[in-house]
Amino acid sequence: MGLLKEFKEFAVKGNMIDMAVGIIVGTAFNNVVQTLVKKVLLPPLSYLTDGVNYEDKKYVLRKAIEGATGDRAKEIAINYGELINVSIDFLVIGFTVFIVIKLMNRLRNNAQDPKNKKVVTPKDIELLNDLKELMKEQNQLLSKK
Numbered sequence: 001m002g003l004l005k006e007f008k009e010f011a012v013k014g015n016m017i018d019m020a021v022g023i024i025v026g027t028a029f030n031n032v033v034q035t036l037v038k039k040v041l042l043p044p045l046s047y048l049t050d051g052v053n054y055e056d057k058k059y060v061l062r063k064a065i066e067g068a069t070g071d072r073a074k075e076i077a078i079n080y081g082e083l084i085n086v087s088i089d090f091l092v093i094g095f096t097v098f099i100v101i102k103l104m105n106r107l108r109n110n111a112q113d114p115k116n117k118k119v120v121t122p123k124d125i126e127l128l129n130d131l132k133e134l135m136k137e138q139n140q141l142l143s144k145k
Contacts, residue, residue, distance in 0.1 A: 033096070037088050057081030 010016055038055075046052055058077040065073040110118070 029093075029096075033089055033092050037085065037092055041088055041092070042085070054081045054084045057084070 042054060046054065058079045058081060060075060060077045062073075062076040064075040067073070
């Protein structure tokens with residue numbers, strides 16, 4: 001029964017919904033990044049390198065072998081072109097996440113500054129700021145005595 005109660009609290013507090021939204025947005029973001037890399041970044045790179053398609057680049061260790069009885073041994077290869085693709089994906093995702101976090105931090109810092117009247121300051125920050133100001137006033141009064 002305790003497990004069911006914990007799950008209910010978890011779901012009601014919004015953690016489950018936040019996770020679901022994050023997973024859905026992350027999946028959509030992954031599709032955007034893959035398209036950006038494959039359709040936008042790699043074609044100019046391929047053009048600059050005289051039509052080399054990086055996705056198909058590989059180092060073949062053993063070619064596919066056709067046996068006498070129709071059996072076939074698969075090709076063994078190191079697909080370094082795929083590594084190049086995934087590395088570009090990683091760089092694009094990393095840079096994009098960096099920019100988003102930087103923007104969110106800037107917005108949060110503006111919201112937490114009670115002197116900034118352009119952005120609404122959360123109530124808890126306002127109350128803490130009021131307490132801080134009162135403490136300063138009290139300290140000044142006490143130091144004058």
